Amino acid sequence: xxxxxxxxxxxxxxxxxxxxxxxxxxxxxxxxxxxxxxxxxxxxxxxxxxxxxxxxxxxxxxxxxxxxxxxxxxxxxxxxxxxxxxxxxxxxxxxxxxxxxxxxxxxxxxxxxxxxxxxxxxxxxxxxxxxxxxxxxxxxxxxxxxxxxxxxxxxxxxxxxxxxxxxxxxxxxxxxxxxxxxxxxxxxxxxxxxxxxxxxxxxxxxxxxxxxxxxxxxxxxxxxxxxxxxxxxxxxxxxxxxxxxxxxxxxxxxxxxxxxxxxxxxxxxxxxxxxxxxxxxxxxxxxxxxxxxxxxxxxxxxxxxxxxxxxxxxxxxxxxxxxxxxxxxxxxxxxxxxxxxxxxxxxxxxxxxxxxxxxxxxxxxxxxxxxxxxxxxxxxxxxxxxxxxxxxxxxxxxxxxxxxxxxxxxxxxxxxxxxxxxxxx
Amino acid sequence: xxxxxxxxxxxxxxxxxxxxxxxxxxxxxxxxxxxxxxxxxxxxxxxxxxxxxxxxxxxxxxxxxxxxxxxxxxxxxxxxxxxxxxxxxxxxxxxxxxxxxxxxxxxxxxxxxxxxxxxxxxxxxxxxxxxxxxxxxxxxxxxxxxxxx
Numbered sequence: 399x400x401x402x403x404x405x406x407x408x409x410x411x412x413x414x415x416x417x418x419x420x421x422x423x424x425x426x427x428x429x430x431x432x433x434x435x436x437x438x439x440x441x442x443x444x445x446x447x448x449x450x451x452x453x454x455x456x457x458x459x460x461x462x463x464x465x466x467x468x469x470x471x472x473x474x475x476x477x478x479x480x481x482x483x484x485x486x487x488x489x490x491x492x493x494x495x496x497x498x499x500x501x502x503x504x505x506x507x508x509x510x511x512x513x514x515x516x517x518x519x520x521x522x523x524x525x526x527x528x529x530x531x532x533x534x535x536x537x538x539x540x541x542x543x544x545x546x547x548x549x550x551x552x553x554x555x556x557x558x559x560x561x562x563x564x565x566x567x568x569x570x571x572x573x574x575x576x577x578x579x580x581x582x583x584x585x586x587x588x589x590x591x592x593x594x595x596x597x598x599x600x601x602x603x604x605x606x607x608x609x610x611x612x613x614x615x616x617x618x619x620x621x622x623x624x625x626x627x628x629x630x631x632x633x634x635x636x637x638x639x640x641x642x643x644x645x646x647x648x649x650x651x652x653x654x655x656x657x658x659x660x661x662x663x664x665x666x667x668x669x670x671x672x673x674x675x676x677x678x679x680x681x682x683x684x685x686x687x688x689x690x691x692x693x694x695x696x697x698x699x700x701x702x703x704x705x706x707x708x709x710x711x712x713x714x715x716x717x718x719x720x721x722x723x724x725x726x727x728x729x730x731x732x733x734x735x736x737x738x739x740x741x742x743x744x745x746x747x748x749x750x751x752x753x754x755x756x757x758x759x760x761x762x763x764x765x766x767x768x769x770x771x772x773x774x775x776x777x778x779x780x781x782x783x784x785x786x787x788x789x790x791x792x793x794x795x796x797x798x799x800x801x802x803x804x805x806x807x808x809x810x811x812x813x814x815x816x817x818x819x820x821x822x823x
Numbered sequence: 824x825x826x827x828x829x830x831x832x833x834x835x836x837x838x839x840x841x842x843x844x845x846x847x848x849x850x851x852x853x854x855x856x857x858x859x860x861x862x863x864x865x866x867x868x869x870x871x872x873x874x875x876x877x878x879x880x881x882x883x884x885x886x887x888x889x890x891x892x893x894x895x896x897x898x899x900x901x902x903x904x905x906x907x908x909x910x911x912x913x914x915x916x917x918x919x920x921x922x923x924x925x926x927x928x929x930x931x932x933x934x935x936x937x938x939x940x941x942x943x944x945x946x947x948x949x950x951x952x953x954x955x956x957x958x959x960x961x962x963x964x965x966x967x968x969x970x971x972x
Contacts, residue, residue: 438899440898691922692896692926699895720924720925777925778893778927779929786928805872805874805880809879812881816828816886
């Protein structure tokens with residue numbers, strides 16, 4: 399059996415382990431357009447900010463590829479997939495045959511056609527190790543940066559640059575930063591902390607023109623008419639599935655590669671996992687892109703297992719983020735900001751002075767979402783309650799308590815989780 | 824593999840499992856030195872919870888899951904499962920992002936805020952059986968073979 403995996407980040411790693419659990423013998427080839435072995439992609443802001451060295455970027459134990467007998471092709475770009483002949487075509491011209499193929503290429507940063515952007519030198523995106531390196535290389539010469547987009551990528555880039563003492567302005571179209579993961583109060587807590595650290599956060603506005611002569615940037619003009627001087631721009635508006643090379647392959651691509659609950663695409667034998675996919679959502683079952691690190695691992699594992707002939711079903715993507723910004727810890731999961739609040743029961747606790755905020759979202763006596771700011775210890779208990787769809791009626795009043803724990807749950811649940819005679823034994 | 828299980832009805836909430844854990848992971852491995860004289864006291868990797876004024880209590884700790892949610896969530900690769908099945912954190916590699924804290928449904932990963940590193944049970948690699956189990960006077964903690972998702 400010949401397994402080919404395109405992409406070499408967390409979904410690929412989950413898949414390699416998934417395949418090897420079932421099939422110790424088959425050949426695994428991993429093709430990556432990057433020149434690095436698997437690295438902790440979210441760590442690029444730590445690398446930029448000088449918090450970690452390059453050595454610590456390595457995501458895997460040194461012997462991982464060897465131990466799992468993986469044939470690794472780095473710095474190699476796939477330009478096409480021939481589904482009928484079961485071959486992938488590389489940019490260098492050669493083709494590689496496969497029996498089972500996994501597409502785990504992640505996302506490509508989206509750079510919209512902003513006026514004045516073309517030809518400017520210091521326009522950056524921030525999703526790869528090389529992006530961080532490029533920014534770092536010119537950092538000494540950077541004074542003021544405008545970050546377009548106040549999502550996770552934008553904030554992380556801002557944090558890394560802040561550690562290098564750069565003056566930063568974040569411009570976000572929505573009414574708050576991190577609008578995908580946070581509700582208003584949580585967004586405000588973090589925005590307050592950022593402002594206290596000297597970072598300007600401008601919301602409900604966007605960059606309409608990049609100003610400057612030739613390749614040099616002198617500032618940006620916003621939709622509101624405001625002008626912000628800067629010498630560097632980071633575009634962090636979002637990512638799009640890196641699936642362009644599938645054109646003509648008959649693999650269905652919507653807002654991501656559409657997959658079933660075994661992570662198989664519309665073409666038999668071709669699978670997809672991670673940020674490049676559109677898989678079912680944990681709550682609605684509808685297909686949704688879910689660009690979340692742990693979810694990419696799980697999708698990779700499901701795909702790898704299925705490719706090797708094993709059985710494992712994807713239970714649906716559950717959004718989850720642990721983000722620490724300027725020493726404020728935040729963890730959010732599930733439905734944090736329901737579109738139809740009437741259908742949910744929402745309980746909150748806030749002490750914004752001390753950067754503390756807790757919010758619980760319930761639906762039909764089940765926990766479906768949580769936001770924790772400040773005190774985030776044991777947040778995983780909530781993720782367990784969400785995944786297991788536990789009826790929280792008996793202990794509902796304890797959910798927001800800072801010392802909430804298993805003691806507040808039923809004895810039956812405790813025994814199931816920890817006793818030698820529960821399901822674990 | 825062998826795991827640590829809790830018999831809730833036998834627990835009296837004495838916290839000796841935590842004392843045993845802290846001592847084992849201290850520099851001196853001596854309880855008096857660990858608690859009174861060492862500059863940095865380790866965090867306990869097991870957590871005793873008490874309710875109803877001490878009527879209910881139990882010690883909770885890492886399940887060393889077959890498919891650990893903490894490992895899947897770890898962004899730095901600091902969490903790995905070794906060949907014996909023990910889920911361990913390489914503290915050097917950990918960046919303190921708390922993704923494992925977010926993911927572990929057993930609430931078994933602690934935040935060491937002073938060091939900005941995640942902290943969890945390592946099943947006491949230098950001992951025959953874990954220190955918490957040995958410290959429990961009521962045999963409310965047992966170390967035995969069992970499976971775990």
